Amino acid sequence: DVKVTQSSRYLVKRTGEKVFLECVQDMDHENMFWYRQDPGLGLRLIYFSYDVKMKEKGDIPEGYSVSREKKERFSLILESASTNQTSMYLCASRRGGAAYEQYFGPGTRLTVT
Amino acid sequence: DQQVKQNSPSLSVQEGRISILNCDYTNSMFDYFLWYKKYPAEGPTFLISISSIKDKNEDGRFTVFLNKSAKHLSLHIVPSQPGDSAVYFCAASRTGGTSYGKLTFGQGTILTVHP
Numbered sequence: 001d002v003k004v005t006q007s008s009r010y011l012v013k014r015t016g017e018k019v020f021l022e023c024v025q026d027m028d029h030e031n032m033f034w035y036r037q038d039p040g041l042g043l044r045l046i047y048f049s050y051d052v053k054m055k056e057k058g059d060i061p062e063g064y065s066v067s068r069e070k071k072e073r074f075s076l077i078l079e080s081a082s083t084n085q086t087s088m089y090l091c092a093s094r095r096g097g098a099a100y101e102q103y104f105g106p107g108t109r110l111t112v113t
Numbered sequence: 114d115q116q117v118k119q120n121s122p123s124l125s126v127q128e129g130r131i132s133i134l135n136c137d138y139t140n141s142m143f144d145y146f147l148w149y150k151k152y153p154a155e156g157p158t159f160l161i162s163i164s165s166i167k168d169k170n171e172d173g174r175f176t177v178f179l180n181k182s183a184k185h186l187s188l189h190i191v192p193s194q195p196g197d198s199a200v201y202f203c204a205a206s207r208t209g210g211t212s213y214g215k216l217t218f219g220q221g222t223i224l225t226v227h228p
Contacts, residue, residue: 004156031213040122042202042218043157050213058215090156094214101147102216104156 003027004105006091012111019078021108023091029103030096032074034058034066036087037107043090049074050096081112116140117205119219126226132190134222136203139184143205147216148177148188151200160201161188164208193226200224 007022025032031050035043035058045058047066055066063085067075074093078085088109092102118137126132134148144165149157163170163177163186170177176189190197200223204216 009154033215035218040220042117042119042220043204043216044218045215048213048215056213092156096213100214101159101162102214103159104149106156107154109154 004091004093004103006089006105006108008108009106010109010111012113013078013081014113015082017078017081017112019081019110019112021076021078021089021091021110023074023076023093023105024072025074025093025103026072027093027095027103028071029093030071031094031102032068033092033094033102034064034074034076035090035092036060037090038087046076081110083112086110086112114139115220116143117203117217117219119201119203119222121222122220123223123225126193126224128195128226128228129192132188132193132197132224132226134188134190134201134203134224136186136188136219137184138186138205138217140205140217141184142207143217145206145208146177146179146186147204147206148175149202149204150197151202151221157202190224193224195226195228198224198226 033048049068091105147162148160151157
């Protein structure tokens with residue numbers, strides 16, 4: 001079974017802090033993704049990585065950056081947290097190639113006060 | 114621009130009956146479609162998928178139908194069980210080129226199955 005883990009289930013940070021969210025997958029997947037989930041908006045793609053050190057912006061990258069130094073680990077960074085970044089953050093991974101599903105971690109509920 | 118839409122925020126069904134969840138998309142480049150189920154405080158779990166070369170895919174109690182001309186897909190759950198109560202997301206993807214399996218999600222439909 002694919003396992004995707006995220007470093008924290010719940011996180012509370014102050015406005016202006018730098019925040020790191022970590023994601024690790026154990027299936028040697030090439031592709032990794034960060035989404036945020038907000039009520040009524042579904043899941044929206046923030047950034048994704050198709051290989052080590054390779055990254056591309058998703059639909060809502062503003063205020064975020066990412067890092068992928070090792071194949072199994074994909075980090076999401078909030079450079080200066082703001083209250084509108086309060087959300088559920090979900091990491092996913094996927095085998096490279098045509099039609100494969102993404103596997104999700106349990107999510108991190110981030111609250112920025 | 115919402116390329117994938119689930120127009121019903123919620124659906125309530127009696128146990129044993131059929132649940133039908135609907136999804137519409139606008140981007141004709143999408144050629145692979147998926148349904149995910151999500152319980153509160155958990156990540157989404159993959160349920161079933163369908164390629165655009167098919168119009169139906171079945172897996173146990175779950176069947177997905179794809180109508181390409183209408184840009185519409187639906188998920189049928191028969192029979193519905195209380196444990197099916199969750200949020201259901203449809204998602205769409207392009208399999209070619211440099212898409213890398215990026216998914217575009219709908220807003221989700223909350224399914225409640227009453228005993």
